[in-house]
Amino acid sequence: MKSRDRILARLRHGRTASPAAPMTPPESPPPAVTQPDLEPMIEALGAAHAEVIRIEESQWPDRLAAMAAERSWQHWWVGRDEVAQTWQQHASAPQVTVFDDWTTQKDALFREAPVALSLAQGGIAETGTLIVESRPETPRTLSLVPPVHVVVVRERTVYPDMAKALANYSHSGLPTNLIFISGPSKTADIQQTLAYGAHGPKELIVFLCR
Amino acid sequence: MSGFTSQPDQDFGVRIHEALEDAELRESFHGAMTFLREKRRSQFPDPDALENLRDSGAAIRDRALAKLPDLLEQLEDRCRHNGIQVHWAETSDEANAIITGLIQSVHGQRIVKGKSMATEEIGLNTALEAAGFTCLESDMGEYIVQQAGETPSHIIMPAIHRNKASIARQFADQIPDTPYTEDVDELIGTGRRVLRQAFAHADVGISGVNFAIAETGTLCLVENEGNGRMSTTVPDTHIAVMGIEKVIEKLADLPDLMRLLPRSATGQAITTYINLISGPRRDDECDGPRQVHLVLVDNGRSRIYADRELRATLRCIRCGACMNHCPVYERLGGHAYGTVYPGPIGQVVMPQLFGLDKAGKLTQACSLNGACGEACPVRIPLPDLIRRLRHEGVTDDPASPVRGHGRQRQASEALIWRVWATIHAHPRLYRLVTRLATRSRRLLPPLPRAWTARRARLEPAPRSFHEQMAQRRQTEPRP
Numbered sequence: 270m271k272s273r274d275r276i277l278a279r280l281r282h283g284r285t286a287s288p289a290a291p292m293t294p295p296e297s298p299p300p301a302v303t304q305p306d307l308e309p310m311i312e313a314l315g316a317a318h319a320e321v322i323r324i325e326e327s328q329w330p331d332r333l334a335a336m337a338a339e340r341s342w343q344h345w346w347v348g349r350d351e352v353a354q355t356w357q358q359h360a361s362a363p364q365v366t367v368f369d370d371w372t373t374q375k376d377a378l379f380r381e382a383p384v385a386l387s388l389a390q391g392g393i394a395e396t397g398t399l400i401v402e403s404r405p406e407t408p409r410t411l412s413l414v415p416p417v418h419v420v421v422v423r424e425r426t427v428y429p430d431m432a433k434a435l436a437n438y439s440h441s442g443l444p445t446n447l448i449f450i451s452g453p454s455k456t457a458d459i460q461q462t463l464a465y466g467a468h469g470p471k472e473l474i475v476f477l478c479r
Numbered sequence: 480m481s482g483f484t485s486q487p488d489q490d491f492g493v494r495i496h497e498a499l500e501d502a503e504l505r506e507s508f509h510g511a512m513t514f515l516r517e518k519r520r521s522q523f524p525d526p527d528a529l530e531n532l533r534d535s536g537a538a539i540r541d542r543a544l545a546k547l548p549d550l551l552e553q554l555e556d557r558c559r560h561n562g563i564q565v566h567w568a569e570t571s572d573e574a575n576a577i578i579t580g581l582i583q584s585v586h587g588q589r590i591v592k593g594k595s596m597a598t599e600e601i602g603l604n605t606a607l608e609a610a611g612f613t614c615l616e617s618d619m620g621e622y623i624v625q626q627a628g629e630t631p632s633h634i635i636m637p638a639i640h641r642n643k644a645s646i647a648r649q650f651a652d653q654i655p656d657t658p659y660t661e662d663v664d665e666l667i668g669t670g671r672r673v674l675r676q677a678f679a680h681a682d683v684g685i686s687g688v689n690f691a692i693a694e695t696g697t698l699c700l701v702e703n704e705g706n707g708r709m710s711t712t713v714p715d716t717h718i719a720v721m722g723i724e725k726v727i728e729k730l731a732d733l734p735d736l737m738r739l740l741p742r743s744a745t746g747q748a749i750t751t752y753i754n755l756i757s758g759p760r761r762d763d764e765c766d767g768p769r770q771v772h773l774v775l776v777d778n779g780r781s782r783i784y785a786d787r788e789l790r791a792t793l794r795c796i797r798c799g800a801c802m803n804h805c806p807v808y809e810r811l812g813g814h815a816y817g818t819v820y821p822g823p824i825g826q827v828v829m830p831q832l833f834g835l836d837k838a839g840k841l842t843q844a845c846s847l848n849g850a851c852g853e854a855c856p857v858r859i860p861l862p863d864l865i866r867r868l869r870h871e872g873v874t875d876d877p878a879s880p881v882r883g884h885g886r887q888r889q890a891s892e893a894l895i896w897r898v899w900a901t902i903h904a905h906p907r908l909y910r911l912v913t914r915l916a917t918r919s920r921r922l923l924p925p926l927p928r929a930w931t932a933r934r935a936r937l938e939p940a941p942r943s944f945h946e947q948m949a950q951r952r953q954t955e956p957r958p
């Protein structure tokens with residue numbers, strides 16, 4: 270406890286010995302957006318190299334089945350959320366691994382999980398962002414380890430901006446891990462050349478559902 | 480020459496010359512800086528909105544600093560409540576000892592690290608090596624730099640001094656079964672392959688923190704690659720390391736800072752990932768670390784805090800915009816400074832951390848053009864602080880708050896300024912001296928070679944300004 274107390278004492282002493290007048294925040298805060306406009310969200314996600322499909326909620330499984338056939342996605346990793354259940358029951362009978370045991374499944378997740386499917390708890394229109402919470406039914410690594418991540422997000426859960434999204438959590442409390450995802454993983458660390466799939470997914474496919 | 484030193488002043492001149500003569504290096508930095516400046520500019524099309532946002536960013540950070548001791552206590556309390564264990568370190572050594580102890584206590588073997596300037600600052604990798612651990616850097620740029628035995632040359636883009644050909648050669652030489660290729664996608668693919676192996680088997684993950692939110696006990700990490708998420712999610716133990724100044728008051732403070740940080744740093748509207756950690760894995764959750772530790776590092780910050788003006792140093796959100804806009808940094812590159820933080824913010828932080836006797840010369844590598852101060856998203860008056868530190872370097876005031884103050888003072892220089900001040904304070908004397916100087920201009924002693932080596936010799940005009948004006952008034956009647 271000694272270092273802690275010494276650090277705090279030094280800070281308190283410094284503050285009293287050399288007080289500063291507080292800075293005044295700007296008078297006109299940036300205008301708040303009220304109605305989420307989905308166009309910027311689609312545009313921003315697209316610019317960040319994600320693929321966005323706007324669709325009726327009942328339609329995404331058929332559409333995904335068609336995409337899966339086209340791109341030969343055969344093996345799916347899912348959690349235990351609603352979209353996982355819907356997908357498991359789909360007529361195309363996809364091969365699905367339910368990921369719910371870290372100790373026994375971790376190695377396989379890293380070695381052989383090609384595509385993950387999950388539900389995002391919300392979105393942010395302004396920046397083209399998906400809001401993903403760690404939950405018992407949604408492992409954190411599902412949105413991180415497989416090279417392709419397919420996300421279902423509902424239009425009515427989209428906030429206009431980050432301030433609105435976070436205000437919600439100020440009331441309800443934060444999950445242990447809250448992740449804002451705005452595109453596939455990327456890097457420009459080699460000669461400022463953009464490359465996707467640095468450590469996380471190389472592809473991000475978003476079903477934006479009405 | 481690319482190592483950090485605790486005596487940046489030593490051989491600073493030598494490093495400057497080496498950097499200026501390295502054409503490849505200058506080209507790398509010129510290209511990268513131009514690119515980053517353009518990208519930032521394109522993100523702020525409306526100058527009024529930018530200024531407004533900077534006001535807000537500065538006010539948020541200023542408010543956090545005004546409440547710093549209270550917020551740190553609140554943060555500690557909320558973190559504990561969330562299950563995050565909090566540790567305090569006064570010095571680098573203490574921080575390294577805490578981290579080493581934590582690794583030993585969980586019998587850690589394989590350690591991965593996400594990008595973090597705080598751990599560079601405390602020299603964690605070296606300390607861990609001394610304790611028998613190796614810690615793998617997992618940010619692509621940091622990985623490249625670590626593998627080459629170098630140090631980062633920019634706080635956001637660590638391998639900015641390297642071109643792809645040299646990275647291609649390095650990978651082919653050092654990573655088994657890797658053919659030479661300059662294809663960037665393939666190079667990144669190679670890094671991904673190697674580092675995935677490391678993530679899958681790591682038992683300890685170390686990371687930095689961009690902001691810690693006192694209200695909720697939350698650690699916020701911002702990144703594009705996902706290595707930060709890997710390091711904080713996959714290993715059983717996560718150790719986060721942060722300077723005590725990085726705390727903010729409320730969750731509601733985050734959005735404006737998030738509008739500023741990625742735009743100022745890399746010219747992106749937002750980063751790919753914003754990772755908010757408010758605790759270890761809960762019993763009903765499938766994955767995530769079982770232990771989360773937060774190490775709060777002072778390392779001289781509470782001393783910086785004690786001076787009202789220098790306190791602004793602590794507003795920094797480590798975006799790198801000041802170095803991207805600095806004409807000196809662009810020409811020298813990051814390594815010439817010899818410090819963890821290079822460029823304008825480094826010139827302000829390092830002399831305060833190490834002392835003006837060891838790093839005071841850094842403040843001279845500045846033309847006071849002001850570009851850094853105009854770029855800073857939280858309005859740190861960097862040029863004023865650089866000037867202030869120059870003053871503290873030569874002051875003879877024993878009450879100066881900065882370590883190593885007065886150690887750059889030279890008797891001859893002090894005398895010259897004293898004479899200069901006297902002349903300028905007495906009009907008659909001033910006229911007499913300028914008269915003498917103009918009349919004997921050809922007889923004046925030559926200027927030191929340090930001045931004339933790259934500049935023309937200066938010579939007073941034949942007549943002083945006063946005399947010229949007086950003459951003009953006589954010959955040109957007033958309109």
Ligand code: SF4
Pocket residue numbers: 794795796797798799800801802824851854855856857858859861
């Ligand atoms: S001093 Fe300002 S511009 Fe420089 S890194 Fe810090 S926040 Fe960014």
